[in-house]
Amino acid sequence: MPSESASPTLSWNLARDLGEVLEYHFMVNALLAGSVVAVMAGLVGWLMVLRRQAFAGHTLSMMAFPGASGASLVGIPAAWGYFAFCGAGALAIGRLSGRGRGTSPEQGARIGAVQATALALGFLFVSLYGGVLGDLESLLFGNILAISDGQLLLLAAVAFAVLATLGALARPLLFASVDPDVAGARGVPVRLLSGGFLLLLAVAVAATSQITGPLLVFALLVAPPATAQLITVRPAVSLLLSVLLGLMIVWLGMGIAYFSVYPAGFFISAIAFAVYLLVRIAVGLRGRSASARGAADARPAEARA
Numbered sequence: 001m002p003s004e005s006a007s008p009t010l011s012w013n014l015a016r017d018l019g020e021v022l023e024y025h026f027m028v029n030a031l032l033a034g035s036v037v038a039v040m041a042g043l044v045g046w047l048m049v050l051r052r053q054a055f056a057g058h059t060l061s062m063m064a065f066p067g068a069s070g071a072s073l074v075g076i077p078a079a080w081g082y083f084a085f086c087g088a089g090a091l092a093i094g095r096l097s098g099r100g101r102g103t104s105p106e107q108g109a110r111i112g113a114v115q116a117t118a119l120a121l122g123f124l125f126v127s128l129y130g131g132v133l134g135d136l137e138s139l140l141f142g143n144i145l146a147i148s149d150g151q152l153l154l155l156a157a158v159a160f161a162v163l164a165t166l167g168a169l170a171r172p173l174l175f176a177s178v179d180p181d182v183a184g185a186r187g188v189p190v191r192l193l194s195g196g197f198l199l200l201l202a203v204a205v206a207a208t209s210q211i212t213g214p215l216l217v218f219a220l221l222v223a224p225p226a227t228a229q230l231i232t233v234r235p236a237v238s239l240l241l242s243v244l245l246g247l248m249i250v251w252l253g254m255g256i257a258y259f260s261v262y263p264a265g266f267f268i269s270a271i272a273f274a275v276y277l278l279v280r281i282a283v284g285l286r287g288r289s290a291s292a293r294g295a296a297d298a299r300p301a302e303a304r305a
Helices: 014-021 025-050 054-061 064-074 078-097 105-129 136-141 149-168 170-178 180-185 190-212 214-231 235-258 264-304
Strands: none
Touching: 014 235, 025 054, 025 149, 025 170, 025 190, 025 214, 025 235, 054 078, 054 105, 054 190, 054 214, 064 078, 064 105, 064 190, 078 105, 078 190, 149 170, 149 190, 170 180, 170 190, 180 190, 190 214, 214 235, 214 264, 235 264
């Protein structure tokens, strides 16, 4: 962000404020990277929420810690550690979770064991490394304002590959996510699709965690898709809403952060939760109102009977 001597101030002139934000190359890169993450997380996260695999996604996002520390220990780029550990975590979760969607208590315990093991390995790698392992804050929350042109291009390439693969598998994967038993009876390779989706989720998490941090990417993976599915059950509309909500949350969060002294990750996560909470309350109130109207309409009919 700009130095304290040139700290920006928010005004009522939105065009001027937007022009000031886009004046800096690092802000343009950050907004572009945030948009790529929002689109990828919105689509992949929508299926993750539908399949009730949020805990699996959380476990994969936590692979950043052992991935980065392990890469530092052997002297390779941290990105390799991210992808290696996220991929290994996806294979382990797919092997332990079995066929179909959802997370039963036993499956949740197995996924939790994978997460605990990964974190333990991360602490072991830090102890063996013996040096200073980078910036812990950047490891957990990323540094979206320090994205280079090369990182942006790599992120866009990974997002394109993930979304292209997701598009090719969309119909059978949606069928297997909604009703795995019927899909399996009709010859759909449910277990293979489940493992493939976990790998796609792992790649998406590994690519975005390097920039946004594992905590921020998980917020974008869960909140916008969950909010969209509260609003409508129509898949196409819900998917579009998931992406639009993610973009709105990222742009608004980064815009507020530019005119604030607080990090963008805080605003993005806080706005994502606030939007979900407001929609949840509105849906609950609408459901109660509909139930009350139904009960009121039923009383006259019972009186006539």
